[in-house]
Amino acid sequence: MIFQYESGMPLHLGVGWDPQNPESNKLIMGYLRPAEPSTKTPAATDNFSTSFIDNFSQLEETMSRSLDVSGKGKVGVFKAEGKASYSSTRAHFRSNSNVVWAISGKRTYDVVSAFGLEITERGQELIDEISQSGDFEGMQRKIGSHIVTSLTKEAEIHVLYIFTASDTSKMEQIKSAISAAASYGSASGQASVSIFKEVKKKDSNVQFSVKVLHRGIDDEDDSLSQLVAEAPGDIVKARQLMSSAISQISWEDAPIKEFAAEPLASIFPLPHPDYDVDLLMSRVSRMRTTQSRIVDRYLELDDLIERDARSNIELKTGAIAAIREEMEYLDDRFLEIDGTIKGILQTPKEFTQYPDVSISSGRLHWITLDFGAFLSWESEVTGNTYNNHSERIQGKVTFWPKFLIKNPDLIKRFELKRNNSVLFSISTGELNGKLHSGNFDTYELFKSTHQVNEYCWRGNWGEVCAPRAQNTSWYKNHTKQNEKSYSYQFVIVDAENNVHSFPFNNASIQAF
Incomplete structure (x- = not known):
């Protein structure tokens, strides 16, 4: 039978284990000695990956996590194993300005089985006694009801690169810089790539730090110390050191992931559990x-x-x-x-x-909930001239809205509607990339454009027509009436899929 390992279980190949008292150390009873492993050098598979970590739950999924219920208080018992601070790691995901990127290494050992059973003289006497008496409770208390027959071990190291953007609008650029640097770092023959230098090209005021989380390797290991101390932003070096650190984790030192245990009654003439x-x-x-x-x-x-x-x-x-x-x-x-x-x-x-x-x-x-507000209509005039031959003032006027966006991490999607038709829809990731100190200028996503082609008598060219053609405010206020037939609203779909609609005035009532 295969069982999941839980923190605190003292397991040894060939030694008894009691599922009713899983933290009881049966080795100290002296009835069974640890069995030799079936192989002295089990094969190990090393896997490496990189990923962006967007929230703490995702980090927990990426990294093995364990539930420790040994009585350290009420709830605060769910933790990442190792010596890394659980609470300080969580804090990195409370800010919507942080970009967290991880290099992860995992070493998984092949299953190692017990080879033979080492029964002490005292243990044989107990087994003989219990086989006659049928005292199952006495057997469990002293030797356990099962014997550990195999172990599966797995170790992990995760290096978190934490970047705090100077402005949320820089976050997508930071992610792009990280992705590019990671790609360069994977190229054969690449000497070194500094992830910090690449990110600083996109955000010169970015702040960064490195955190190492691990299972199965000591904090003081030379490879991990190097990882943080020597060129921590060098991706090529980081991968090399990660590989070195993982390769140094022996089977003896790797944490147990799961184990197999068989009833002692399947091996010795002992009573079976009555449950x-x-x-x-x-x-x-x-x-x-x-x-x-x-x-x-x-x-x-x-x-x-x-x-x-x-x-x-x-x-x-x-x-x-x-x-x-x-x-x-x-x-x-x-x-x-x-x-x-x-x-x-x-x-x-x-x-x-x-x-x-x-x-x-x-x-x-x-x-x-405060998702922000409509700020104003922005506008521009292009091609504004007076054609003396056709006696026409000509040009093009463009209007687009600008918004203040608050709490973007609570937003799943932003939509702009006109007369109930969706003009554009963007996800929170795209939205973050377009925010500048909370301001969202929609110029790249939507423009309401109007052509101007107005008659103006050439006899008034000097005092009316030419000056008017150069007056951009005239163009804007002249054409904004075309917007009267439009009703606008922006729509927020929040992180829990609730829909919030916010109507706002069209450009016709704004002075330009």
Whole structure:
């Protein structure tokens, strides 16, 4: 049977394990010695990848994560393994000005099985005794009900490059610079590529830092120290050092990912468990999954309060109290599940039902939503001349709207409509690339254009026609009446797919 490893399980090949008391170390009992691995040098597969990390949940998906329920308080137990600070890593994703790019390395070892069983003299006496008495509880307490037959190990290193843009409008350019630098760095024969230098070409005031997250390798490892200390922005060097660091992780030092265990009764004349072990572990796994969902929601609410404190958003009156009440509820449910798990481990046959847990979703209902506003109509005049031969004032006038955009990280899509028809629609990523200190100029996306072809008697050429042809304000105010038949609105589809419509005046009532 294959089981998922959980932090705190002291597992050894060929040594007993008790699913009802998974953190009990049966090695110290002295009944079984660790078995030799079936192979001294198991094969390892190394994989490397790069990716942009847009939020903390995505980081957790990219990096292995573990649920530690060993009693470090109420909820704050969901963490990235290793010595890296979990809370400080989360903080990088609270700012909508940060671009996070990761180089990841993963070493996966082939399954290693136990080769032979090392039973001590004391252990043989216990097995003989229990095989006669049928004392299953005594066997579990002393030697375990299962024996570990194989281990699968996997180690990871993630180097996070964190760039804080001087303006959100620079973020897409920063991403493009990173992608280009990564592409250059992959080219054969490329000596070095500084990701920092490439990004600075797009945003000279960008700030950057490097963070290393890992499992299965010590913080003081020379390769990791080099990774941060020696040319951290050099992608080629970083890849080389990443490969070196991963290759140094031995099977003995790599963390366990999963393991196989067989009932001792399949090997020795011992009693079988009087409960369904697979069902027991399935129930525990289901409750661990619910705990993970609880913590995800808890952290989401915690981030809301933190962002409100930093004035990144404004929460509605009474929201903080309500959020804390929900967090307290989640705390209680987490501990209730913890108690249920302990209960089912102690008396698996008495399990009746899973705890009733209601996990809410969404965060925007707590926030005083302010997506910005229409600012003004911008305009330009081109080709404005007076044709003396045809006695015509000619030219072209273009109008387009300008907006102030707030909280772009809460926006999924922006649309501009005219007479209920969509003129353009852009995603939040495209929108961020067009923001300048929150200002969104739609010139590149939409223009309402009007031609001017007005008769003006050549006899008035000097005092009326020519001056008027050079007067751009006349063109704008003369043609803005053509906009009277249009009704405009901008539409925000928020991060939770709610639709918000904001009508605004057409250009006909604005003075130019």
